[in-house]
Amino acid sequence: MLPVIDIKKVHRIYESAAGYTHALKGVSLQVQRGEFLCIMGPSGSGKSTLMNILGCLDTPTSGTFLLEGVDVSQLTDDELAELRATRLGFVFQSFNLLPRATVLRNVMLPLIYSDCPVPEREVRAVKALASVSLPADYYDHRSNELSGGQMQRVAIARALVNDPAVILADEPTGNLDSATGEMVLKTFRRLRDAGKTIVLITHDPEVSEWADRTVHIRDGKLFTDEQERALVAAHPGTRSHT
Amino acid sequence: MKARDLLYETASALDANRGRSLLTILGIVIGIGAVIAMTALISGIKQSLVGDLGLDQARMVEMYLLLDRQTSFDDYNNLVDYMPEYETLTIMAYGSGKATSATKSVDVSVLGVLPNYPDVMGTKLTQGAFITPEDEEAGSLVVLLDQSAVRNLFGNQNESVVGKSVQVGDATYAIIGVVESSASREGGRIYMPYSTCAARITGTWSFDSMSGLAASDVDMSTIEKTTKSKLGAYFGIKEEDVEDSFYVYTMQSMLDELNATMAAFQILMTSVAGISLLVGGIGIMNMMLTNVTERIREIGLRKALGARSSDITKQFLLESVCLCISGGIIGIIFGYLGAYALAGLAGSSITQAISTGETKLVPVIDIRAVAFAAGICILIGAVFGYYPARQAAKLDPVESLHYQ
Numbered sequence: 001m002l003p004v005i006d007i008k009k010v011h012r013i014y015e016s017a018a019g020y021t022h023a024l025k026g027v028s029l030q031v032q033r034g035e036f037l038c039i040m041g042p043s044g045s046g047k048s049t050l051m052n053i054l055g056c057l058d059t060p061t062s063g064t065f066l067l068e069g070v071d072v073s074q075l076t077d078d079e080l081a082e083l084r085a086t087r088l089g090f091v092f093q094s095f096n097l098l099p100r101a102t103v104l105r106n107v108m109l110p111l112i113y114s115d116c117p118v119p120e121r122e123v124r125a126v127k128a129l130a131s132v133s134l135p136a137d138y139y140d141h142r143s144n145e146l147s148g149g150q151m152q153r154v155a156i157a158r159a160l161v162n163d164p165a166v167i168l169a170d171e172p173t174g175n176l177d178s179a180t181g182e183m184v185l186k187t188f189r190r191l192r193d194a195g196k197t198i199v200l201i202t203h204d205p206e207v208s209e210w211a212d213r214t215v216h217i218r219d220g221k222l223f224t225d226e227q228e229r230a231l232v233a234a235h236p237g238t239r240s241h242t
Numbered sequence: 243m244k245a246r247d248l249l250y251e252t253a254s255a256l257d258a259n260r261g262r263s264l265l266t267i268l269g270i271v272i273g274i275g276a277v278i279a280m281t282a283l284i285s286g287i288k289q290s291l292v293g294d295l296g297l298d299q300a301r302m303v304e305m306y307l308l309l310d311r312q313t314s315f316d317d318y319n320n321l322v323d324y325m326p327e328y329e330t331l332t333i334m335a336y337g338s339g340k341a342t343s344a345t346k347s348v349d350v351s352v353l354g355v356l357p358n359y360p361d362v363m364g365t366k367l368t369q370g371a372f373i374t375p376e377d378e379e380a381g382s383l384v385v386l387l388d389q390s391a392v393r394n395l396f397g398n399q400n401e402s403v404v405g406k407s408v409q410v411g412d413a414t415y416a417i418i419g420v421v422e423s424s425a426s427r428e429g430g431r432i433y434m435p436y437s438t439c440a441a442r443i444t445g446t447w448s449f450d451s452m453s454g455l456a457a458s459d460v461d462m463s464t465i466e467k468t469t470k471s472k473l474g475a476y477f478g479i480k481e482e483d484v485e486d487s488f489y490v491y492t493m494q495s496m497l498d499e500l501n502a503t504m505a506a507f508q509i510l511m512t513s514v515a516g517i518s519l520l521v522g523g524i525g526i527m528n529m530m531l532t533n534v535t536e537r538i539r540e541i542g543l544r545k546a547l548g549a550r551s552s553d554i555t556k557q558f559l560l561e562s563v564c565l566c567i568s569g570g571i572i573g574i575i576f577g578y579l580g581a582y583a584l585a586g587l588a589g590s591s592i593t594q595a596i597s598t599g600e601t602k603l604v605p606v607i608d609i610r611a612v613a614f615a616a617g618i619c620i621l622i623g624a625v626f627g628y629y630p631a632r633q634a635a636k637l638d639p640v641e642s643l644h645y646q
C-alpha cells in the first residue's frame with residue numbers, strides 16, 4: 001500500500017548570520033496509513049525541523065518528500081496551503097488556540113480555508129470534538145477559559161476536523177502534567193484505533209510507549225529502535241534521551 | 243476562503259480592538275465630516291437660491307442700463323420687438339415716498355411696474371389682484387402693498403386691506419392687492435402702475451432697468467452676451483463701450499458669482515479634509531502594523547491551518563478598509579449634523595448676503611457626496627492597509643508560530 005509519508009535522503013541546512021546549521025542529514029522515513037509513529041530525540045536533534053517539513057511548512061534543502069504519493073516540491077505555495085488545509089492536521093506544544101474565540105469556532109477555523117460548506121461546518125466540528133471526548137458544555141466556552149488538557153484536546157479536534165491524511169503533533173504533552181498528558185495520549189491512541197495516521201514528536205520515552213513504532217533522531221540522522229539500542233549498548237556513556 | 247468568513251474575521255478582530263479602533267478612525271471621521279458638511283452646505287445654498295425662485299426664474303434675466311441719455315416708453319416697446327428671445331420683457335421705475343394710512347405713516351419704496359411684472363418675477367399675491375392693463379392705460383390711482391408695508395401701515399400683515407386706501411405723496415390710492423414679501427424690508431414696498439409712477443412719483447418715463455423671461459428654447463449660457471450686444475446695437479453704443487454700458491444678470495451668472503465666493507470656503511474645507519484624511523490614513527497604517535505584530539502567532543497558525551498568503555492579505559486589507567468605512571459612516575453622520583448646526587447658526591446671514599430672500603438654508607444630503615466619501619474611505623483603507631497586509635502575508639509560518 002502507498003505510504004502516507006515517504007521521504008528519501010532529506011537534508012535541511014539552515015543559513016543564518018551565525019553560519020550554516022545542518023539540521024537534517026539525509027533522513028529517509030516511511031509512515032504507513034493507520035500507523036502511530038513516534039519520533040524521539042534529544043533537544044536540538046532536528047525533530048521540529050523534520051516536523052515542519054512533514055507539515056509542508058518548510059521545504060527540504062535536498063531530497064524528496066511524497067505525501068500520499070504527491071511530490072510536494074513540485075507544488076506552488078497556494079497548493080501547499082491547500083494541502084495543509086485538507087491533508088494535514090497540526091497539534092502544537094503550546095496549543096495555539098485563538099484565545100477569544102469559542103471552542104467551536106476554534107475547531108471550525110481550518111474549515112474556512114478548505115472551502116467547507118457553511119452548514120456542514122458545525123456538524124464536522126461537533127463530530128471532531130466528540131471524538132476527543134470534550135463534553136458538549138464546553139463548546140461555547142472561550143478557549144482561554146479551558147484547562148491545558150482541554151485546550152490540547154480542542155487542538156486535536158481542530159487537527160481532525162478536515163479528516164486529514166496525517167496528524168502531526170510536536171511535543172503535544174510538553175506543556176501538560178503527566179496525568180493530563182496521559183489523557184491526551186489516550187486520545188491519540190483512540191484516534192489511531194479509529195484508523196488515523198499519527199506522527200508524534202517527543203523526547204520523553206514514556207510517551208513513545210503509546211506509539212506503534214518509534215524512530216530515534218540524533219544529530220540530524222534517523223535510527224530505528226534496534227539501531228538505537230545497539231548504539232546505547234556500544235556506548236554505555238551516552239544516555240539515550242535528554 | 244468565503245466572503246462571509248472574511249467578514250466574520252474582520253468583525254471579530256475590530257470588535258476585539260474597539261477602543262483603539264475608535265481612536266484610530268478619528269482622523270477619517272474629521273476628514274469625511276468636513277467634506278460632507280461642506281458639500282451639504284454649498285448644495286443647500288444653491289438649492290435655496292434656485293429652488294426658491296422656481297424653474298422659471300432660472301430663465302430670468304435682469305438688465306441695468308448705464309446710459310448718458312434718457313430712455314422712453316417707446317424704447318421699451320421697440321425693445322420688446324427687437325429682442326424676441328425674451329418671452330416677456332418688463333420695465334420698472336424706482337421711487338420712494340411717505341405712505342400714510344388712517345393710523346400710521348412710514349417711508350416706503352415705490353415701484354412702478356407693468357401688468358406683466360408678475361409673469362417675469364414670479365410675484366405671488368396673498369390678497370386681491372395685480373395691476374391690469376386698464377389701470378396702466380388710465381394711470382389709475384391703485385397700489386399693491388407688500389406684506390411688510392401692510393404690517394407697518396395696518397399693524398398686522400394679514401389684515402384685510404383690499405378696498406382700503408393709502409396716501410403716498412400728494413395722492414390717495416386704492417389698495418387692490420397684497421404681494422407676498424420674501425424679505426422683511428424696513429418700511430415696505432408699494433407697487434403701482436408704471437404710468438401712475440411716472441406721472442406722480444418719479445416724474446419721468448425714463449427707465450434704467452428691465453427684466454425679461456427668456457424663451458424656453460434660448461441657451462442661457464450665451465444670453466448675457468447676446469443681450470448686451472443687442473442693447474448696444476439698439477442704443478447705438480460703440481462696441482468697446484458696450485461692456486460698461488449694461489449690466490446683465492442671469493441666474494447663471496449669480497450662481498457663478500456664488501461659486502467664486504464659495505471657492506475660498508471650499509479650499510479651506512478641502513485642505514482640512516485632505517490633511518485629516520492623510521493623517522487618518524497614516525494612523526490606520528500604524529494601527530494595522532501594530533495589529534500584525536501582535537497577531538504574528540495567529541498569522542502563523544492560520545497559515546499552518548491552510549490559509550493562503552492571499553487569504554491573509556485579504557483579511558488584513560478588509561480590516562483596514564472596514565475601519566475606514568466605519569470612520570466614514572461616523573464622519574458622514576457628523577458632517578450632516580455639523581452642516582445643520584452651521585446652517586442654523588449662520589444660515590440666515592449667508593442667505594441674506596447672497597439673495598434678497600429670507601429663505602431658510604437647508605443642507606442638502608447628496609447621494610453623490612455620500613458615494614464619494616465612501617469611495618475615499620475604501621481607497622484610504624486599501625492604500626494604507628496594503629503595506630501592513632502584505633507584511634502579514636509574507637510572514638514565514640514556522641518562524642511566526644514560534645514568535646514570542
Ligand SMILES: Nc1ncnc2c1ncn2[C@@H]1O[C@H](COP(=O)(O)OP(=O)(O)OP(=O)(O)O)[C@@H](O)[C@H]1O
Nearest residue numbers: 014015016021023042043044045046047048049050
Ligand atoms: N530557523 C533556524 N535557523 C537556523 N538554525 C535553526 C533554525 N531552526 C532550527 N535550527 C537549528 O537546527 C537544529 C535543529 O533544531 P530543531 O528545532 O529541529 O530541534 P528539536 O529537535 O526540535 O529541538 P527541541 O527538542 O529543543 O525542540 C538546531 O541546532 C537549531 O539550532
Ligand SMILES: [Mg+2]
Nearest residue numbers: 047048049170
Ligand atoms: Mg522542537
